[in-house]
Amino acid sequence: MSRLTVEGLVAGYGPQPVLRGLDLAVPQGALAAVLGPSGCGKTTLLRVLAGLHPLREGRVALGDRVLSAPGVHVPPERRGIGLVPQEGALFPHLSVAANVGFGLSRAQRREGRVEEVLELVGLAGYGKRMPAQLSGGQQQRVALARALAPRPGVVLMDEPFSSLDAALRAELRTDVRAALRASGATALLVTHDQEEALGMADLVAVLRDGVVAQLGTPQQVYLEPADLDVALFVGEAVVFDGRPGHGAVDTPLGRLTVTAEGVAGSGETERSRRGTVLVRPEQVRIDRTGREGVAAMVTDVLFHGHDATVLLRLGDGHHVRCRVQGPLPASRGDAVSVSVSGTARFFPAADQPVTNAIASPS
Ligand SMILES: Nc1ncnc2c1ncn2[C@@H]1O[C@H](COP(=O)(O)OP(=O)(O)OP(=O)(O)O)[C@@H](O)[C@H]1O
Numbered sequence: 001m002s003r004l005t006v007e008g009l010v011a012g013y014g015p016q017p018v019l020r021g022l023d024l025a026v027p028q029g030a031l032a033a034v035l036g037p038s039g040c041g042k043t044t045l046l047r048v049l050a051g052l053h054p055l056r057e058g059r060v061a062l063g064d065r066v067l068s069a070p071g072v073h074v075p076p077e078r079r080g081i082g083l084v085p086q087e088g089a090l091f092p093h094l095s096v097a098a099n100v101g102f103g104l105s106r107a108q109r110r111e112g113r114v115e116e117v118l119e120l121v122g123l124a125g126y127g128k129r130m131p132a133q134l135s136g137g138q139q140q141r142v143a144l145a146r147a148l149a150p151r152p153g154v155v156l157m158d159e160p161f162s163s164l165d166a167a168l169r170a171e172l173r174t175d176v177r178a179a180l181r182a183s184g185a186t187a188l189l190v191t192h193d194q195e196e197a198l199g200m201a202d203l204v205a206v207l208r209d210g211v212v213a214q215l216g217t218p219q220q221v222y223l224e225p226a227d228l229d230v231a232l233f234v235g236e237a238v239v240f241d242g243r244p245g246h247g248a249v250d251t252p253l254g255r256l257t258v259t260a261e262g263v264a265g266s267g268e269t270e271r272s273r274r275g276t277v278l279v280r281p282e283q284v285r286i287d288r289t290g291r292e293g294v295a296a297m298v299t300d301v302l303f304h305g306h307d308a309t310v311l312l313r314l315g316d317g318h319h320v321r322c323r324v325q326g327p328l329p330a331s332r333g334d335a336v337s338v339s340v341s342g343t344a345r346f347f348p349a350a351d352q353p354v355t356n357a358i359a360s361p362s
Contacts, residue, residue, distance in 0.1 A: 003027055005059070006059070007023055024205055034207055036233075062079070086159045097128065121142070156188050160172075239276050252314050294338055294339065309322070
C-alpha cells in the first residue's frame with residue numbers, strides 16, 4: 001500500500017516554522033502536484049517526506065507505515081521513496097546504466113531492471129552513454145529512471161522540468177506521466193507552474209502560508225477555488241468589486257445573477273455583502289457588431305499560437321482580459337462589446353460571512 005499521508009506537519013529552519021500544520025493525502029498510484037509561490041515551503045515538504053529534514057510535529061506515513069513522527073525517523077534509504085531533484089544530479093563519471101543501477105542490488109541489475117526502466121522512460125539502448133553526452137531532457141529521464149529503478153512506493157519530483165525549454169517540457173511531462181502510471185508509483189510533483197500542475201496531475205495541492213489551502217482535482221481548483229487567493233493563483237482572472245442584492249450583482253461587465261445558496265433567496269440578499277466577483281478570461285465574449293453586452297475598446301491583442309489574449313478597456317476605464325481561440329475576433333483600436341458566458345464566482349470580502357456564491361449572467 002503506498003497511499004501517502006501527511007498529518008499536521010510542522011517543519012522549518014528557524015523559530016518560525018515554514019510548514020505549519022500541513023495535511024495532505026495522496027491515494028496510491030496518483031500523481032499530485034504541489035503548487036505554490038516561491039518560498040512557500042514546497043522543497044521543505046519534499047525534504048521532510050524523503051527523510052532529509054526533520055519534522056517538529058505531525059506525521060508522515062506510507063500506507064500503514066509511519067516514516068516520520070516525533071521520536072520516529074525512518075532513514076531516507078529505507079523509506080521506499082525515490083527523489084528526482086531539480087536538475088537530475090546524475091553522477092557525471094558513471095554511465096547512464098551505472099547511474100540508474102546505483103541503488104540496486106547485484107541481483108536486480110542482473111535481472112535487467114536497468115534496461116527495463118530505461119525503456120519505461122524512452123531511453124532504451126542509452127545505457128553505455130555518459131551523462132555529458134545527453135541533452136537536458138534526456139538527463140531528466142535518466143534521473144527519473146534512477147528514482148524508479150528500486151520500485152519505490154512514492155516518487156518525489158522537485159521542479160524536474162524547470163531547466164528545460166517549453167517544447168521539451170511539454171513532451172517530457174506527457175512521457176513522465178505515462179512512465180509513472182506504468183510504474184504504479186504514487187508521485188508528488190513540486191512546481192510553481194500552474195499549467196504544469198493542472199495539465200499533469202490527478203490532484204493539485206495549493207500551498208499557502210505553510211498549509212494546503214486547497215486539495216482537489218485540477219478542475220476543482222480551477223473552477224471551484226476554495227477562496228479568492230487560490231482563484232487568483234491558479235490561472236488568470238477578471239475581478240470586480242461587487243455587492244450582491246436581490247439575487248444579482250452589478251459589475252462593469254453587466255448584471256450577473258447570483259444563483260448560489262447563501263445569497264439568493266436565503267433572506268441574506270437584502271443584507272449588503274461586499275466582495276469580489278470573478279470570471280475567467282475565457283468566459284469573456286467579444287461581439288464585433290457592438291450589439292451584445294458592454295461597450296469596450298480593444299487596447300492590445302497578444303497572439304499565443306494556440307489562442308490569444310485580447311486586452312480591453314471598458315467605457316468606465318476598467319481593464320478586462322479575454323482569451324479567445326480560433327480566428328482573432330478583433331484588432332487593436334476596435335470598438336466592440338463584451339459580455340460574460342457561463343458561471344462566475346462571488347467571494348465575500350474577508351470580513352464578511354464566508355459563503356462562496358456562483359453568479360451567472362442574467
Ligand atoms: N536551509 C535553510 N535554512 C534556512 N532557511 C531556509 C533553508 N531552506 C529554505 N529556507 C527558507 O524556507 C522557506 C521555504 O523554502 P523552500 O525552499 O521550501 O520553498 P519553495 O516553495 O520550494 O521555494 P521555490 O519555489 O523558490 O523553490 C523560504 O523562506 C526559505 O528561505
